[in-house]
Amino acid sequence: MPADTAAASEPGAPRFSARIREASWSRHQGLDPSADAEQAPGVFDRLFDGTLTVDDYTRWHAQQYFVYEAIEAAAARFAADPVAGPFVFPELARVPAIEADLRFLMGPKWRSGIEPLPATKAYVDRINEVAADWPGGYIAHAYTRYLGDLSGGQAFGKAARRNYGFEDAGASFYDFADIKSPKDFKDEYRSRLDAADLTEADQARVIEEVLLAYDHNGAVLAALGESLGRNPFEPKVIAAICHHMNTDHVADTLVICQGAGGQRGAEAARMTGFDGEGADFAAVVDGAEVPIRIDWAAPLSERAEVRPEIVRLFTESKAQLDDV
CATH class of the missing domain: 3.20.180.10 (PNP-oxidase-like)
Structure with missing residues (x-):
């Protein structure tokens, strides 16, 4: 292991996974905030209070398709990589589930009716750029999305099923059937982060990329929020x-x-x-x-x-x- 590998390996130093969580906490809390009285309710707020229309839910789902398509293309590139490979889990793959949901929500011609928003395209471009050949780029974006899906994302799935009467199709994106215990899986994921062969400089870079991933996700949510309820066409x-x-x-x-x-x-x-x-x-x-x-x-x-x-x-x- 390199001599300058991760400060987390030094006695008393915080673990890498803990440093990521601490650095990103404010970003996590700030996504689509409901606490700001001056801000109109966003996607998350409306989903939880039952006022998000199924059409706007579908548009949100469609934007996620492009993000996961980029992340999972990177996963295929890094599957055998000694650093990023341990974070490529087949049971995390979301693209097939999103495709099934969009087919259910929009019909067999769904692909013709979705296009990335400018904010989504910027997000995807960033993933493609940083995860082209840097293992840490894949790790940062996969961590941000998938651990979020296994945490707060489960509440999104429950709200979607409650609001729209979905059983499987329509909210299968949130169903990780091959992960029996999300808590155990997340603990294992964080253990792998702590053991990853990343230099301290790479760890710092990964943390910065995680923060950027949160910012891109926030930009997509903001763009979606601006058009909530405005498109009269399903x-x-x-x-x-x-x-x-x-x-x-x-x-x-x-x-x-x-x-x-x-x-x-x-x-x-x-x-x-x-x-x-x-x-x-x-x-x-x-x-x-x-x-x-x-x-x-x-x-x-x-x-x-x-x-x-x-x-x-x-x-x-x-x-x-x-x-x-």
């Missing part, structure tokens, strides 16, 4: 219409992005979502995908209003392009 409706546009009207979608979207040089495009105020697209321009937001002519609130508005966007976009 996620399954959004998924179905996006799938239809991206499967049956690929050329029309590209025309809309080139015309109304102002991206004349777009090479390909897809619809990524919509709400009562407008539609979201992603277009490939010069080999890179760029987001596009196009406002409706007037606010929409019914599914039947969406098709005529898309037809209008296409018709006006085609005329605009034909005039060039």
